[in-house]
Amino acid sequence: MVVIDLDNNGFSDLLLTRTDGIYWYKNDGNHFVKIKLNIPVSHDSTPLSLAITDLNKDGWADLFIAGYTPREQITGYTTFNDKTYGGHQQLWLNKGDNTFTDITTSAGLDYRHNTFQAVFVDLNDDLEADLVVAHDTGEVRIYKNNGDLTFSLQPNPSTGKFAYPMGIAVADYDNDGKIDLAFSNVGNMGPLNKTVRGDLREDQDFNAKMIVLHNNGDFSFTDTSKETHLADYEFGWGLIWEDFNNDQLTDLVLAQNYIQFPPHALFPLPGRFLLQGDDHVFSAYGKISGLSNRAFGVSPLFADFNQDGALDLVYVNVGGPSKAFLNSKNKNHFIDVELPDTVEYLGAKVIVKSKSGENFIKYFLSGEGLLSDSSHLLHFGLGTITDLSSVSIKTLTGKTIPLTGNIDGVWRLE
Numbered sequence: 012m013v014v015i016d017l018d019n020n021g022f023s024d025l026l027l028t029r030t031d032g033i034y035w036y037k038n039d040g041n042h043f044v045k046i047k048l049n050i051p052v053s054h055d056s057t058p059l060s061l062a063i064t065d066l067n068k069d070g071w072a073d074l075f076i077a078g079y080t081p082r083e084q085i086t087g088y089t090t091f092n093d094k095t096y097g098g099h100q101q102l103w104l105n106k107g108d109n110t111f112t113d114i115t116t117s118a119g120l121d122y123r124h125n126t127f128q129a130v131f132v133d134l135n136d137d138l139e140a141d142l143v144v145a146h147d148t149g150e151v152r153i154y155k156n157n158g159d160l161t162f163s164l165q166p167n168p169s170t171g172k173f174a175y176p177m178g179i180a181v182a183d184y185d186n187d188g189k190i191d192l193a194f195s196n197v198g199n200m201g202p203l204n205k206t207v208r209g210d211l212r213e214d215q216d217f218n219a220k221m222i223v224l225h226n227n228g229d230f231s232f233t234d235t236s237k238e239t240h241l242a243d244y245e246f247g248w249g250l251i252w253e254d255f256n257n258d259q260l261t262d263l264v265l266a267q268n269y270i271q272f273p274p275h276a277l278f279p280l281p282g283r284f285l286l287q288g289d290d291h292v293f294s295a296y297g298k299i300s301g302l303s304n305r306a307f308g309v310s311p312l313f314a315d316f317n318q319d320g321a322l323d324l325v326y327v328n329v330g331g332p333s334k335a336f337l338n339s340k341n342k343n344h345f346i347d348v349e350l351p352d353t354v355e356y357l358g359a360k361v362i363v364k365s366k367s368g369e370n371f372i373k374y375f376l377s378g379e380g381l382l383s384d385s386s387h388l389l390h391f392g393l394g395t396i397t398d399l400s401s402v403s404i405k406t407l408t409g410k411t412i413p414l415t416g417n418i419d420g421v422w423r424l425e
Contacts, residue, residue, distance in 0.1 A: 013061050013377045013384045016352045017072055017109055023352040026074075028058040028382075030081065033074070035109070049110050050076070056098040057081045060382045064131035064140040065354045066160055068408050071105035072354045075142060077126040089209025091148050091173050097125040100144065104160070119162050124149045127177045128249075128381055132190055132374050133358060135229055138407050140358045145176035145194050148209065151222060155230060167224060168234035169194075172216040175207070178310070178381040182252035182261045183372050184239075185291050189226040190374060195247030195265060195381075196221050201274055221247065221265075240292045245280055246272070249310035249381025255322050257343035257392030259371070260287040266308030266381070270330055279305035282326060306331040310380035315388065320345045320419055322390055327383060344396055347421045348389040348414060350375050350404065359404045361414075363391050366398040375404075393418070 022038035056078035078098025139156035154162035236242035379385035416422030
């Protein structure tokens with residue numbers, strides 16, 4: 012599920028993927044009306060998740076669909092080399108009335124491989140939403156948006172190194188002004204380490220570690236999973252980067268456990284709650300914080316449920332109840348940024364500048380964790396900062412708009 016005001020009527024709608032298609036739950040302000048979108052589903056591909064942007068900047072939402080092999084057709088979970096096996100990825104252009112045209116082939120995105128998650132985000136500050144796709148039993152693919160409804164595949168440290176990237180986290184984790192990416196992976200699978208290579212040949216590289224792509228600019232990335240101490244964590248599904256202690260540094264939460272892996276049934280993992288230090292090294296704080304989830308966790312989601320300025324956490328679990336954890340507020344300061352749930356603001360870059368010279372950025376995206384959506388309030392931990400020189404957004408159409416608000420409060424459009 013993702014959230015967006017699809018018809019620009021001022022009310023946030025829901026978009027759900029199901030085995031038989033894409034459903035729009037239209038919000039009229041009082042209740043939801045279910046509408047099935049005119050997007051056909053292939054017999055050999057189940058739509059799992061949606062990424063949303065406005066490619067031609069006409070004010071209407073365009074959709075990228077991540078597809079996976081239907082459950083009844085799955086012949087294995089370790090198939091890398093069979094180009095006829097896997098779900099279809101599709102790009103659908105909105106005609107301006109929430110009916111859609113398939114432009115996958117003309118956009119240069121005609122590629123078949125199982126995929127859980129994708130995200131649109133401007134990676135090079137050219138006001139075009141680029142596309143990041145996590146191909147399970149494949150590789151991370153990064154596509155540059157050329158600005159003419161076509162995309163160009165860009166190399167990255169994951170290219171040619173096969174893995175199981177599933178969830179995608181998006182944040183500027185080191186506050187250098189460029190958006191970075193993190194991807195879950197299978198990690199150390201113990202006795203199954205050899206079997207997870209599946210049909211890979213001896214000459215094909217395999218990487219089981221979590222993938223962290225530090226953005227150097229101009230589509231140059233460095234894998235900093237080792238330097239950040241994130242490489243060697245175990246099997247993970249959805250993951251998110253957010254600042255849970257308001258110290259100006261994004262922390263990482265990883266959902267864990269695989270219901271079909273016997274050791275996880277006997278010795279379930281706790282899920283990982285990892286705080287970032289000033290040296291950009293992440294350390295496990297789950298036991299100290301009391302944040303443990305030994306169920307089969309698919310996705311972590313965040314929201315400030317009690318509106319105290321500290322982000323709370325929900326683990327979406329399969330085969331058991333989901334869990335919610337309330338965060339205790341500390342003395343650090345924060346601001347939240349609230350933007351309309353419309354395509355006009357989707358993909359906007361939020362820039363926070365302090366009077367003492369610190370700058371922080373985030374992008375307004377729809378879709379967090381894995382196959383899910385979190386709160387759309389953009390949360391900035393400020394530490395001891397109490398004076399801001401400006402908070403503004405820059406939309407994908409090039410508009411720069413100032414926001415107004417107060418420290419430890421919500422900032423909105425003027």
